Amino acid sequence: MKLMRLAALAAVLILSTSMVLAMGHGSYPDKxxxxxxxxxxxxxxxxxxxxxxxxxxxxxxxxxxxxxxxxxxxxxxxxxxxxxxxxxxxxxxxxxxxxxxxxxxxxxxxxxxxxxxxxxxxxTPDALVVTADSPFKTLQDVIDYAKENPGKLTLSGSGKGTANHLAQIRFDQMAGVKTTYVAFKGTGKAVTALLGSQVKAEWGYTSVGAKHEGKVRLLAVAMEKRHPKFPDVPTFKELGFDLVSxxxxxxxxxxxxxxxxxxxxxxxxxxxxxxxxxxxxxxxxxxxxxxxxxxxxxxxxxxxxxxxxxxxxxxxxxx
Amino acid sequence: MQTDPKANVARRDVGGMVTAAVFILVAVIALWDTTRMVDSDSFVFPRTVAIAMIAFCVLLIAWNLIRPESGNGGVPAPGASTVRRVCLVAAMLVSTALMPWLGFIASGLMAFLSIMVIAMYDPWTRFRKLVYPLVCTAFVVGFYFLFAELLLVPLPVGSLFE
Amino acid sequence: MPGIEYLLEALTLTNIMLALGGVIAGTIIGSLPGLTATMAVAVLVPITFSMPPASALILMGAIYTGAIYGGAYAAILLNTPGTPSAIATTFDGFPMAKRGDGDLAVTLACLASVTGGLVGAAFLLGLAPPLAEVALAFGPVEYFWLAIFGLTLISALSEGNLLKGLIGACFGLLLSSIGVAEISADVRFTFGSQVLLGGIETVSALIGLYCIPVLIDLVATPDRHLKVTHQPKGFRLLESLRISWKYKFNLIRSSVIGTLVGILPGAGGSIAGLVAYSEARRASKRTEHFGTGEPEGVQATESANNATVGGGFIPTLVLGIPGTPPDAVILGALLIQGVRTGPNLFTQEGSIVYTFIYGLFLATVLMLPTGLVIGRYAYKTIVTVPKAMLVPTVAFMTIIGTYSIRNSISDVIIMITLGVIGWVLNRMGYSPSPIVLGLILGRIAEQGFVQAWTIGAATEELFSMFFGRPISLAIIAFIGLSLFYPLIRARWIGRRRKVSAD
Known part of the structure; x- marks a missing residue:
């Protein structure tokens, strides 16, 4: 009995000290x-x-x-x-x-x-990415192609309901075109599909341009201002599309x-x-x-x- | 596991058929769930698989009814202890389920000790009574440190001890 | 040899110690079910921040290659693939161990792993830039057919009852689609439960379906876990060398398959092992012995899965596209160090790349002595430990291993439940391997199919999408071959017998 009471006392003591320690977040973090x-x-x-x-x-x-x-x-x-x-x-x-x-x-x-x-x-801003040897040189080339061949422009991207997918939908609306979005598992696989010419372009991110420098070309980035790493790539805003995502x-x-x-x-x-x-x-x-x-x-x-x-x-x- | 072909001769593979029936049920439930999916990307594949599964199961049952001797259901090994089997699974499930409350060390010890008793076929000599639990404690604590400290796995501490 | 001047750079004392320590740690981690190569490498990332890039790469490469080899121990001795790469090792490794040849199987696995590792590293050294193009040539439809090719193994694995094998595979395919779909992001088959939201984790399913049934049967009788026919003495190295020499073509073929599959970013070690096993089985004169403890089967998978290490680094270093999941982690660590991957890496930063590749050779060679010693120790432990200690130890390791994959208790419950289902199904004549095949290949098949269909439908060339691309046609030919080869062979042998009888 006595032992139990002692144990209980010890438990209360330990608990209360640890609580005091937890309260003292003046020096957060201390672990x-x-x-x-x-x-x-x-x-x-x-x-x-x-x-x-x-x-x-x-x-x-x-x-x-x-x-x-x-x-x-x-x-x-x-x-x-x-x-x-x-x-x-x-x-x-x-x-x-x-x-x-x-x-x-x-x-x-x-x-x-x-x-x-x-x-x-x-x-990581959305960006429209094509391979370095793609016939699409500007965003207008892409829009022209999509207008002539509704639905035939295939674009890879990471997943559905993701930033890439939503950017594709919003852009199609703004530009009045119809394109086909092909969902891949993750940006890595979507880029691989682009580099292997399985699709014609990719809804990717600016980071794709940095990681695969020289092999891909960004046509436009969904930012307020141009990205410091890609001063030559226009924003969608400059080209008349209000897309920042x-x-x-x-x-x-x-x-x-x-x-x-x-x-x-x-x-x-x-x-x-x-x-x-x-x-x-x-x-x-x-x-x-x-x-x-x-x-x-x-x-x-x-x-x-x-x-x-x-x-x-x-x-x-x-x- | 071990199938003795002689014991199976002319024996209908009832187990295989019952399992096939259960699988048909699983496939039907899966089919029913696919009706709630909107995107064709999501339902094409599981629906195809579920239909194929039903077809294979029906074939299996039909085949068994026509040619009963083709069955190859398993036969339980003689002298095997079902009680120990059930206890093993129960011990693993219960201690895992208690892990959020007891924390990793306590529930790990619980699992380890109880399974040790379940798997014990040799007599409990004094040496074993003394050494086995010690080894087992050292093992659990050692693994705790390996995982929590070296591999940085956040093992549950246990809400009872917080 | 390209970059030979960097060989000496790789052979500094620090690098040798890193390679040795990495291989040992990797082997041990890989042998624990649930601890995968990916996790082993991820844990190391913060440590490598303070190292020069080449040394960091050597350490991570050594851990990675060690972990892939270590997966063989649990596969052979406990019927549990320690990493998914070792699935096909269980098919023949465990039967060998059961009949008392566990030490032989472990040594064979070590020799095969070293061979595979060296072949993979050699391809990485000599042919990386051109081979990287293979990664790009594989589109969705090729992955779809590759997955179907993997599924043809079912006919070999369903032990005489093809229908049951097919049903099991369908069950596995359905299991693979539980949870949030990887590409369509739809929530499937969770029936409102949040436990199933994350889907069935592949490694925990492997542990459940392969290891739990073994444990369940282990407690039921007082019999020993593995038969002991001889006093464990020596490594049985000479015997293993003789077998390896006899089947050298199998080793080389499997290593090349492993390297090529390793290059494919969507495939990985498990598929490399399965494809190599399937090909070894088809090419062997002893096809009917596969699955009952045939050394060739162990050699095929173990050489193939270690070859994926070198193979996987090819797209990782040349294209910046990770070939396997551990490569993704290594690539991330390199990015943070400021190393830019790409074709220029080989020409401009040769000191990093070639030092690393020679380091990988070094680690692979070091795997031979360390692997033999650790393997022998593992075998002796499993054979001598009394049952009352072995069962709880293994059970405990399955719990902690499964938990640490995603830090999830529900995964452990799912693992045990799947184990019980697997045991019952096995009793009813449905073997677990087709289920596992369905589970692993299901995701690849589904994604490849959906993507190929979307692209094909958009460009209005569905038929040529599926049946008009050269690589696809080649894979389809292999599918046909492995499906009908047994028939063709049986007829051929029958005809020959007739001829000789006349």
């Missing part, structure tokens, strides 16, 4: 932070996280430990996020348009509003994470984003940096959701 990528290793979500990894360590003196929880196009990870411990030491990558489109297709175990995003740190990436935390930690995390990611060396590396890979911090997150998502939902409904991806 390694677990960064979960809801996709497999080697993809672009993984690579951007790997870019952040050394800078996080350098600036905040703690490791950023990357692990993977792939499945269901990210849905497996996101549906479990809010069940995880909200102490700031578990964070997860989030992607647009995935977290907007997926929950509206079918029940995937989370809603867009459930995801407590703290920062959107970059996006891409795959946006950010970081979210479990819902139970306290406000001060969320704000702090948001600040820290901003700090990494501001580092000139980090910017150089990201832009060299063809990414575009973005700074949507914790307080702007909701407004940003709402604005994006409007556009994406419209395009996805048009595509029949959402009923």
């Amino acid at each position: 390694p932070v677990n960064y979960i990528i809801p996709f497999g290793p080697g993809g672009e979500s993984d690579i951007t996280a790997r870019h952040q990894q050394p800078f996080f360590k350098k600036m905040f003196n703690e490791d950023l430990v990357i692990s993977y929880k792939p499945g269901g196009g990210g849905a497996v990870g996101w549906s479990q996020l809010n069940g995880m411990k909200g102490d700031g030491y578990t964070i997860m990558g989030i992607n647009l348009p995935h977290i907007i489109v997926k929950p509206r297709q079918k029940d995937v175990g989370f809603a867009t509003e459930d995801i407590a995003g703290v920062y959107m740190f970059h996006y 891409g795959a946006y990436r950010g970081i979210a935390v479990p819902k139970s994470t306290p406000e001060p930690i969320r704000a702090k995390l948001s600040e820290q990611i901003a700090q990494i984003n501001a580092d000139p060396e980090f910017r150089r590396r990201m832009e060299n890979d063809g990414m575009a940096l973005l700074d949507v911090d914790y307080k702007d997150y909701k407004g940003f998502i709402d604005a994006q959701a409007k556009v994406y939902i419209e395009a996805a409904t048009e595509a029949g991806v959402i009923r």
